[in-house]
Amino acid sequence: MAEKFDVCVVGSGPGGYVAAIRAAQLGKKTAIVEREALGGVCLNIGCIPSKAMITAGHFLQRMQHDAPTMGFQLPKEIKVDMKVLQDWKQSVCNKMSGGVAQLLKGNSVTVIMGEGTFTSPKSLSVKGKDGTKTIEATNFIIATGSRPIEIPGFTIDEKDVLSSTGVLALAEKVERICVIGGGYIGLEIGSYMRSFGSEVTVVEAASGLLNGLADPDCVQVVARKLKKSGVEVMLSAKAKGWKKAKGGLEVTVDVGGKEQLIKCDKILLTVGRKPNSDGAGLKNIGLEIDQKGFIKVNAQRRTNLPGVFAIGDVAGQPMLAHKASHEGVMVAEIIGGANRVYDAKTVPAVIFVDPEIASAGLMESECKAAGKTDLKIGKFPFGANGRAVSMMETDGFIKIIADAKTHVVYGVHIVGPEASNLISEAALAIEMGARLEDIALTIHPHPTLGETMMEAAEAAMGHAIHIIQRPLTSAKGASAST
Numbered sequence: 001m002a003e004k005f006d007v008c009v010v011g012s013g014p015g016g017y018v019a020a021i022r023a024a025q026l027g028k029k030t031a032i033v034e035r036e037a038l039g040g041v042c043l044n045i046g047c048i049p050s051k052a053m054i055t056a057g058h059f060l061q062r063m064q065h066d067a068p069t070m071g072f073q074l075p076k077e078i079k080v081d082m083k084v085l086q087d088w089k090q091s092v093c094n095k096m097s098g099g100v101a102q103l104l105k106g107n108s109v110t111v112i113m114g115e116g117t118f119t120s121p122k123s124l125s126v127k128g129k130d131g132t133k134t135i136e137a138t139n140f141i142i143a144t145g146s147r148p149i150e151i152p153g154f155t156i157d158e159k160d161v162l163s164s165t166g167v168l169a170l171a172e173k174v175e176r177i178c179v180i181g182g183g184y185i186g187l188e189i190g191s192y193m194r195s196f197g198s199e200v201t202v203v204e205a206a207s208g209l210l211n212g213l214a215d216p217d218c219v220q221v222v223a224r225k226l227k228k229s230g231v232e233v234m235l236s237a238k239a240k241g242w243k244k245a246k247g248g249l250e251v252t253v254d255v256g257g258k259e260q261l262i263k264c265d266k267i268l269l270t271v272g273r274k275p276n277s278d279g280a281g282l283k284n285i286g287l288e289i290d291q292k293g294f295i296k297v298n299a300q301r302r303t304n305l306p307g308v309f310a311i312g313d314v315a316g317q318p319m320l321a322h323k324a325s326h327e328g329v330m331v332a333e334i335i336g337g338a339n340r341v342y343d344a345k346t347v348p349a350v351i352f353v354d355p356e357i358a359s360a361g362l363m364e365s366e367c368k369a370a371g372k373t374d375l376k377i378g379k380f381p382f383g384a385n386g387r388a389v390s391m392m393e394t395d396g397f398i399k400i401i402a403d404a405k406t407h408v409v410y411g412v413h414i415v416g417p418e419a420s421n422l423i424s425e426a427a428l429a430i431e432m433g434a435r436l437e438d439i440a441l442t443i444h445p446h447p448t449l450g451e452t453m454m455e456a457a458e459a460a461m462g463h464a465i466h467i468i469q470r471p472l473t474s475a476k477g478a479s480a481s482t
């Protein structure tokens with residue numbers, strides 16, 4: 001006998017579980033199907049564990065480099081028990097995943113653990129530990145996520161060639177790691193491994209790190225710091241293959257037509273992720289999938305099949321958890337009768353490197369490509385911010401890009417301390433169509449890193465207080481566009 005639901009969500013990552021909770025809040029009889037762990041990649045083997053490791057790495061670095069300046073007398077070599085670190089990291093994940101379980105239970109969502117396969121657009125067969133059951137639902141929300149891409153010559157075995165999952169689970173220090181791909185994951189993980197003393201070589205095929213993924217000025221700050229910390233970066237370098245060699249592994253890299261060999265103990269492959277659209281019987285039920293493997297959806301995240309929605313990584317770029325959650329809430333509300341469409345002006349993005357990079361809205365190059373050529377750009381350094389100085393975290397800046405005439409903010413790019421927490425103000429500003437004056441005339445508390453945002457807006461208008469800018473002729477000139 002089939003179990004019947006109003007809504008069945010397939011996949012319990014930040015897209016799926018959020019959709020299920022909202023659907024249940026709206027009074028829908030809701031089920032969620034998960035084959036691995038509640039919370040998906042993000043909570044169990046992605047965002048959360050990597051942030052735990054990054055926090056630990058940052059903490060260690062601060063003990064080594066900043067604490068002595070503040071008068072702390074610590075041993076020269078601070079020992080790290082990697083096993084204890086692993087256990088702590090796992091406890092963080094367990095807490096988060098357990099929290100999702102509680103929320104689902106508290107909202108009366110039926111959790112079904114097992115591998116789901118569609119047998120029709122209205123029916124899903126779930127193979128679990130206790131056998132197979134059939135779920136029928138008026139609406140299905142597909143939130144099956146993504147997985148790492150492999151490239152020729154590199155097959156992830158989680159022994160020699162690791163994905164982020166494998167590397168995050170290591171309970172021992174790796175002496176030498178070769179990171180293939182200088183994008184989001186490669187740099188986040190490469191940076192924290194360097195903090196723990198690994199020799200890190202990053203092999204990036206493009207001519208720059210985080211190529212096209214972040215403001216080039218922000219990337220420069222991070223690239224400089226990576227170099228200072230001892231991370232070896234190879235640009236315009238294509239990883240070709242690897243083999244076991246004496247005392248470890250040897251990766252072959254093509255740099256401008258010339259072969260180079262990198263000796264290492266492990267390889268981390270982070271060359272992008274692909275949508276999980278090839279399983280779950282999705283193709284058998286006639287679901288339309290594009291050439292890149294994303295499920296085709298419209299602005300309401302409806303697929304070509306009535307009553308079947310898709311959200312998150314499987315439904316298109318950007319592959320970011322918060323975009324998935326936003327879609328999850330929206331789709332649940334559409335099923336609940338609301339008339340909503342996806343019309344976010346910006347999906348802020350954060351790269352948890354050192355210092356953090358965060359952005360909302362357009363980069364300069366994107367403004368120009370969109371024909372927005374008359375721009376005002378203001379930049380304010382954290383070095384001139386009292387809170388940053390007192391934190392000993394002065395690398396970086398906030399850059400604001402706005403229309404030169406209307407002062408409407410197009411983009412905000414941050415590299416520096418707490419960029420991840422500071423960017424939400426920028427996202428709000430862009431969503432609200434704010435002008436430079438809206439940010440500059442909002443009183444920001446002192447002493448905080450947030451003042452940097454206010455001063456960057458002032459800088460765009462040519463009159464930041466805490467950096468030297470050309471003198472103003474009159475107060476009227478100071479707010480010329482209003």
Ligand code: NAI
Binds near residue numbers: 318
């Ligand atoms: P990515 O797309 O960020 O970077 C992949 C890099 O690999 C690119 O720079 C590419 O040029 C390079 N590459 C490709 N083939 C290569 C080869 N043969 N040799 C050398 N380099 C090569 O992909 P990544 O880091 O795997 O991350 C996947 C996705 O996960 C991201 O796009 C992001 O959406 C998400 N993510 C988000 C995070 C966050 O929000 N903080 C953190 C981690 C991942």
